Amino acid sequence: MRLLLKGGRIIDPSQNMDARRDLLIEDGTILEIAETIPEKGGQKTAVIDLTDTILTPGLIDMHTHLREPGEEYKETVQTGSEAAVAGGFTSIACMANTVPVNDNRSVTEFIKKQAQTAGMARVYPVAAVSKDEKGTILTEFADLKDAGAVALSDDGNPVMDSSLMRNALEYAFSLGIPVISHCEDTNLSAGGQMNEGYTSTELGLQGIPNTAEHIMIARDIALAEFSHVSVHIAHVSTTESVRIIREAKKRGVRVTAETAPHYFIFTDESLREFSTNFKMYPPLRKQEDVEAIKEGLKDGTIDAIASDHAPHSSIEKDVEFEYAANGIIGLETSLSASLTLVEEDVLSLSQLIEKMSTNPAGILKIPGGTLRVGSKADITVIDPQKKWTVKADEFRSKSRNTPFEGRKFQGRAVLTIVGGSVKYSSLPFPARNI
Amino acid sequence: MKFERKDILGLKDFSRNEIDLILDTAESLKEVSTRKIKKVPTLRGKTVINLFYEPSTRTRTSFEIAAKRLSADAVNITASTSSVVKGETLIDTARNLESMNPDIIIMRHSAAGAPHILARLLKQQSIINAGDGAHEHPTQSLLDMMTIREKKGTIEGLKVAIVGDIAHSRVARSNIYGLSTMGATVALCGPAMMIPKEIDKMGVTVHNRMDEAIDDADIIMMLRIQLERQKNNSFPSVREYAKLYCLTPDRIKMAKKAVTVMHPGPINRGVEIDPEIADGPYSVILEQVTNGVALRMALLYLLAGGKQ
Amino acid sequence: MTKNKVVMDAEGIDRSLTRIAHEILEENKGMEDLVIIGIREEGVFLGQRIGKKIATVEKTDVPLGILDITLYRDDVLSKVKKPKLGKTDIPFCLDNKKVVLIDDVIFTGRTIRAAMDALMDFGRPMLIQLAVLIDRGHRELPIQPNFVGNSLPSSLWEKVSVNLVEIKGIDEVVIEYI
Numbered sequence: 001m002r003l004l005l006k007g008g009r010i011i012d013p014s015q016n017m018d019a020r021r022d023l024l025i026e027d028g029t030i031l032e033i034a035e036t037i038p039e040k041g042g043q044k045t046a047v048i049d050l051t052d053t054i055l056t057p058g059l060i061d062m063h064t065h066l067r068e069p070g071e072e073y074k075e076t077v078q079t080g081s082e083a084a085v086a087g088g089f090t091s092i093a094c095m096a097n098t099v100p101v102n103d104n105r106s107v108t109e110f111i112k113k114q115a116q117t118a119g120m121a122r123v124y125p126v127a128a129v130s131k132d133e134k135g136t137i138l139t140e141f142a143d144l145k146d147a148g149a150v151a152l153s154d155d156g157n158p159v160m161d162s163s164l165m166r167n168a169l170e171y172a173f174s175l176g177i178p179v180i181s182h183c184e185d186t187n188l189s190a191g192g193q194m195n196e197g198y199t200s201t202e203l204g205l206q207g208i209p210n211t212a213e214h215i216m217i218a219r220d221i222a223l224a225e226f227s228h229v230s231v232h233i234a235h236v237s238t239t240e241s242v243r244i245i246r247e248a249k250k251r252g253v254r255v256t257a258e259t260a261p262h263y264f265i266f267t268d269e270s271l272r273e274f275s276t277n278f279k280m281y282p283p284l285r286k287q288e289d290v291e292a293i294k295e296g297l298k299d300g301t302i303d304a305i306a307s308d309h310a311p312h313s314s315i316e317k318d319v320e321f322e323y324a325a326n327g328i329i330g331l332e333t334s335l336s337a338s339l340t341l342v343e344e345d346v347l348s349l350s351q352l353i354e355k356m357s358t359n360p361a362g363i364l365k366i367p368g369g370t371l372r373v374g375s376k377a378d379i380t381v382i383d384p385q386k387k388w389t390v391k392a393d394e395f396r397s398k399s400r401n402t403p404f405e406g407r408k409f410q411g412r413a414v415l416t417i418v419g420g421s422v423k424y425s426s427l428p429f430p431a432r433n434i
Numbered sequence: 435m436k437f438e439r440k441d442i443l444g445l446k447d448f449s450r451n452e453i454d455l456i457l458d459t460a461e462s463l464k465e466v467s468t469r470k471i472k473k474v475p476t477l478r479g480k481t482v483i484n485l486f487y488e489p490s491t492r493t494r495t496s497f498e499i500a501a502k503r504l505s506a507d508a509v510n511i512t513a514s515t516s517s518v519v520k521g522e523t524l525i526d527t528a529r530n531l532e533s534m535n536p537d538i539i540i541m542r543h544s545a546a547g548a549p550h551i552l553a554r555l556l557k558q559q560s561i562i563n564a565g566d567g568a569h570e571h572p573t574q575s576l577l578d579m580m581t582i583r584e585k586k587g588t589i590e591g592l593k594v595a596i597v598g599d600i601a602h603s604r605v606a607r608s609n610i611y612g613l614s615t616m617g618a619t620v621a622l623c624g625p626a627m628m629i630p631k632e633i634d635k636m637g638v639t640v641h642n643r644m645d646e647a648i649d650d651a652d653i654i655m656m657l658r659i660q661l662e663r664q665k666n667n668s669f670p671s672v673r674e675y676a677k678l679y680c681l682t683p684d685r686i687k688m689a690k691k692a693v694t695v696m697h698p699g700p701i702n703r704g705v706e707i708d709p710e711i712a713d714g715p716y717s718v719i720l721e722q723v724t725n726g727v728a729l730r731m732a733l734l735y736l737l738a739g740g741k742q
Numbered sequence: 743m744t745k746n747k748v749v750m751d752a753e754g755i756d757r758s759l760t761r762i763a764h765e766i767l768e769e770n771k772g773m774e775d776l777v778i779i780g781i782r783e784e785g786v787f788l789g790q791r792i793g794k795k796i797a798t799v800e801k802t803d804v805p806l807g808i809l810d811i812t813l814y815r816d817d818v819l820s821k822v823k824k825p826k827l828g829k830t831d832i833p834f835c836l837d838n839k840k841v842v843l844i845d846d847v848i849f850t851g852r853t854i855r856a857a858m859d860a861l862m863d864f865g866r867p868m869l870i871q872l873a874v875l876i877d878r879g880h881r882e883l884p885i886q887p888n889f890v891g892n893s894l895p896s897s898l899w900e901k902v903s904v905n906l907v908e909i910k911g912i913d914e915v916v917i918e919y920i
Binding site for chain 2: 196198200201202204206209273274315319320321
Binding site: 436437458459461462463465466469470471473474475476477480504735736738739 | 810813814818819820821823824826827828829830831835859860863864865
């Protein structure tokens with residue numbers, strides 16, 4: 001079975017490619033990329049005309065929550081992976097704070113099985129660093145890696161015990177599996193509802209000082225530096241965090257970092273209406289931090305953009321602000337929101353693809369992030385002109401907790417191909433068969 | 435002028451004209467509580483619901499009396515707010531009440547923003563915020579301003595010192611907004627860990643030493659301190675707090691001779707205020723309570739009838 | 743087109759008030775237990791003047807009260823613009839008193855109905871009498887004044903205003919064609 005994608009602009013940072021090319025897929029692999037590939041017969045070939053669109057290596061969201069097992073009413077691996085392809089993602093990594101926690105191989109295998117059944121985006125489980133994410137006893141890293149976990153993280157919680165974190169980083173490094181750190185000093189953040197600043201003062205909401213974040217980032221970097229191992233920092237949101245990571249990288253520390261679109265689009269001012277669709281951890285910060293995040297993306301301090309897709313239902317969100325759960329969904333808006341960085345000249349398209357495909361693949365050591373001939377045909381097609389308005393009710397995700405309701409975007413994924421199969425298409429015309 | 439609002443959720447965006455109208459109306463209504471028959475028929479047939487998620491005797495009673503003096507039917511609901519024991523959600527409670535067709539709902543809740551949920555949801559009812567977490571307590575501030583106006587003739591140009599746990603105080607916030615709008619200058623005073631971040635951006639001065647804050651003050655507003663409720667055990671002890679921040683006969687000499695002392699109540703004698711001061715000639719604490727009824731009558735009067 | 747017509751001047755008003763004062767004294771056989779309550783706004787000043795005239799004759803002051811009837815109006819909540827609420831000040835008990843209510847104009851009678859309801863909350867008067875400067879007709883309730891300065895039949899397209907020196911700087915009764 002062949003699929004011929006004609007006339008698109010291919011942007012692949014891994015090959016330094018940005019050109020109009022045809023791309024031929026055979027049996028799920030990229031067979032050929034050339035200026036023109038003839039539509040001749042022989043084999044059954046489907047042809048899709050992709051003029052005026054952009055083809056990129058399949059986008060990878062390395063930080064999502066799929067809520068299965070245990071909270072299937074919010075999302076399942078099925079609905080989450082459908083939301084992923086609708087958002088242009090061919091691979092996603094899902095965090096371990098499920099119910100029960102993914103701290104043993106059975107849960108990891110279960111998630112992989114669900115993903116296979118769903119047959120949409122590739123789903124890579126991230127397993128917990130500590131049993132039940134309690135932060136006291138390490139999980140069986142080797143066994144989890146063997147079961148298919150691609151990284152370890154207690155995300156949702158920090159690992160407060162520095163000694164445990166040290167051991168985790170050293171052990172994981174020796175096994176070649178990355179640790180993703182959720183940085184939060186829970187003593188400083190306890191009781192906090194939003195960023196501590198002028199807005200929290202006005203609203204009378206308990207604030208989370210930004211020190212809660214960068215104190216733990218500094219700690220994790222110190223641990224990684226001391227033991228000559230690596231660490232990946234999740235959802236970076238502040239000026240100070242960016243600065244600390246930047247300086248560490250300069251010193252040669254093996255630290256990588258990710259941020260989420262809401263940290264370069266919204267500020268804590270969005271909370272004035274007490275809308276719970278703007279409540280998450282880390283909380284939205286100040287304008288100055290938004291600028292610092294953009295600067296961090298621009299100069300490479302921040303390696304990846306990951307949505308931190310965190311579905312919650314009305315039960316968790318349509319309540320008093322203090323009682324509302326933290327988290328917003330993002331798979332179906334992440335790309336469009338991140339394209340604003342290109343609009344604003346913060347990143348070039350190629351650099352954006354690095355953040356959303358090339359680098360996540362590298363950090364997680366998973367296949368993808370490239371359109372080199374011979375690699376799996378995981379491809380995202382973006383229509384940069386496509387204007388659309390976000391309507392949460394139209395999402396593939398089970399949940400609706402998005403801050404982008406009603407927002408007008410330009411640029412959207414219109415075709416998502418995983419392993420050579422079209423998993424999502426909003427193209428007005430079908431493929432031609434020749 | 436016309437009173438345009440459907441709800442009274444906070445003083446942050448109230449104009450001077452609006453505050454003047456409310457205080458003028460309250461002044462005129464004060465007389466009703468001095469009659470032998472303390473009732474006027476104005477809100478006859480209107481239903482006023484007190485929806486209190488936090489315990490309160492004085493505010494609830496004040497609202498209840500205010501409603502009844504206007505001939506409205508007042509109903510009290512004490513709801514439990516434990517997030518551990520999941521009872522009915524706020525939204526379900528609101529919809530249930532809505533189905534019984536009340537006219538005005540007065541709400542007190544420990545979560546900031548809770549009354550705003552009701553105000554958005556219920557299109558036919560007026561919502562009055564009787565205190566939402568540490569956010570706002572507009573009726574307290576309005577009655578405070580009514581009392582200040584009575585005592586000093588005007589609010590403009592006065593120096594008001596507010597002393598206590600500012601960070602957790604909705605009374606402080608509403609008063610900062612209201613008093614600033616009316617042209618007073620506000621000086622805040624409290625221990626460092628009880629002063630919220632960047633509050634100086636509200637145009638107030640911040641002090642940790644009490645003698646600085648009350649220097650030359652026209653009004654001293656003492657806030658109730660509840661050390662047992664401090665979430666992070668921030669302040670070491672009541673003894674130390676009283677030593678630094680209690681309003682004593684000695685300390686009060688730093689203020690203007692004609693200083694007026696206020697407190698939203700209930701007072702902690704000997705902690706934030708010396709009994710001699712609380713019961714003495716400077717104190718208008720009980721007048722605040724009297725004015726509270728008139729003020730709340732004024733708000734019910736202005737809100738009733740809804741928007742045409 | 744609005745046309746204003748002055749139907750009573752300062753002198754005319756003063757003569758009417760003098761006559762009303764004497765009629766009140768005649769009807770009540772003197773000042774005993776007499777109190778005057780003026781209805782805000784104009785009624786208050788008319789009440790003060792009548793009170794002064796009575797005092798001149800009887801050589802004693804009449805107790806004077808101020809009544810704001812806004813809270814008793816039957817249309818207070820339905821009006822688009824809520825009327826300004828003024829202070830009521832009746833510093834004496836009305837039990838067994840002869841209350842003379844004073845207002846500038848009686849029209850539909852609803853203001854007086856509201857005023858009587860208010861007075862009942864201040865005690866149990868022996869009797870209530872009503873003195874008005876102008877009776878312009880068009881009653882909607884069965885209420886009549888005891889003492890009238892001037893009867894002024896008017897049409898519903900007219901507005902009858904009593905301007906007083908204390909409020910408007912001039913004493914006159916004006917009909918406005920609206």
